[in-house]
Amino acid sequence: MLHYTHSTLYLESVALSDIAKRTATPVYVYSAGLIRANYRAYDESFGPLPHDVCYAVKANSSLAILSLLAKMGSGFDIVSAGELFRVLKAGGDPSRVVFSGVGKTAGEVDYALAQGIHSFNCESEAELALIDAMSVRRGVKADFALRVNPDVDAATHPYISTGLRDHKFGIDIAEAPAVYERARRFSNLTAAGVSCHIGSQLLDTDPVMEAVDKVLRLAEELRAAGLAIRHVDFGGGLGVAYKAGDETPQIREFVAALKRKVEGRDLAVMVEPGRSIVGPAGVLLTRVLYRKKTGSKEFVVVDAAMNDLLRPSLYKAHHEIIPLRQSGHGTIVADVVGPVCETGDFLARDREVANVAPGDLLAVCTAGAYGFVLASNYNSRTRPPEALVDGADWRLIRARESYDDLVHGETV
C-alpha cells in the first residue's frame, strides 16, 4: 500500500506530500484499504466456523477507524469504559463487545452492563463477585470467560516477553477449573467461555498454538463438568514487520491453524487483534527542521517528537523512516530527534537515513498501532491530526489540536 512512483511516496493512490502540505506536519495517515484487507484476512479465513473478530480498540481508537471496522462487521475488545463509549459513538454493536483488563471499576462494569456487551473477560474472583453484584443490582445476567494464563514456555520463545509480564494478569490455568466451579454460586453470571492473551508483537506463533491446545483442553474439561462453554477467545498479539525484511506470521495462515484446532468441537472462536490490523496501515509524516552536528554525532531534528510517537522512546522500538521524495543524494547515519526537552526524545538512533535537508518530508512507517493513542501534550505540544486514505481519496479524521484545546477544562 506504501510505494514509490516516480520517486514520490504514495499510500494507496494518494501522494503523501499532498496530505502533508494541506494539514502541515506532524500528521498520522492511515490506509483504509489495508485496514479492511487485514480485517478481512482474519474474518474470511475462519470460513463457516462460528467466529468473531474483536478488534482491540486500544491499538488505535480513532472514531473513523472504529467506524470503518464496525461497517465491516467487526466486534471490539475494550479495556475501559471510555473505549466502549468510543465504540458506541462510532456505531459499533455493543452485543459484539468483550471487556478485557485487570482493573475494571464498578462504574465501568455498570456502564458495560447498561449497554449490554457480549461478555467480560475476567481476571480474578474478586472481579467476578463485583460483576455479579452489579448485575443483581441492575437485574441483568452477564456472560463471562476467565482469562487464563496458559503458562506456555516463554523461555524458549523470546518474542513473548510481554507474555511473561502478563503473569500478573489472568488466572493460572491449573487453578481455573476450581474458580469456574466456585463461580457457579454467582446467581447472575454465566460461564460462557475461556479466554487467553499471551502477549503482543509475537513473531513466532508456536507459543500461541501451545496456549490454544491448553485452552481447548480446559474448555472440554469444563463442559464435562457441566458448564455450557460456548466460546474460546485466543486474544491478539500477532506481530508486524517494523524492520524492512522482518519475517512475520501471515494472518491467513495463523487463522487457518486456529481453525483446524477448533473445528468439530461445537465452539465459537474469538480473536482480539489490534496491532496486526492497524499497525502496518499507518505512517507518521514529519518535516525536517534542522541538521545539526555535535562532536562526531549527526542529528536530524524533525517536527514530530516522543509526544506524537512514544514507541521508540518507550520500548526502543524500531520504525523505518523513509523520505517522501527520493532525492538521490545518498544517505547519512544520524539520530532522528524531535523538539521535546528530553534526551530520550528520538525516533531513531544511529540510523542510516536519506541525506535530507531542512524542509524535506519523512514518513515514520508502521505507526498505525500504539501511535496516536499514546500521544500526549507533553511540552504543551498539540497532538497531531489524523488523515484516512481510501483509494485516490483522503480526508481528515481528526483536526490538529488548538492552543485552546491544550487548556480545555483548566482554570487559573
Ligand SMILES: *Cc1c(COP(=O)(O)O)cnc(C)c1O
Ligand atoms: C493489547 C491486547 C490485545 C491486542 O494486542 P495486539 O498485540 O495489538 O494484537 C488483545 N487482547 C488483550 C486482552 C489485550 O490486552
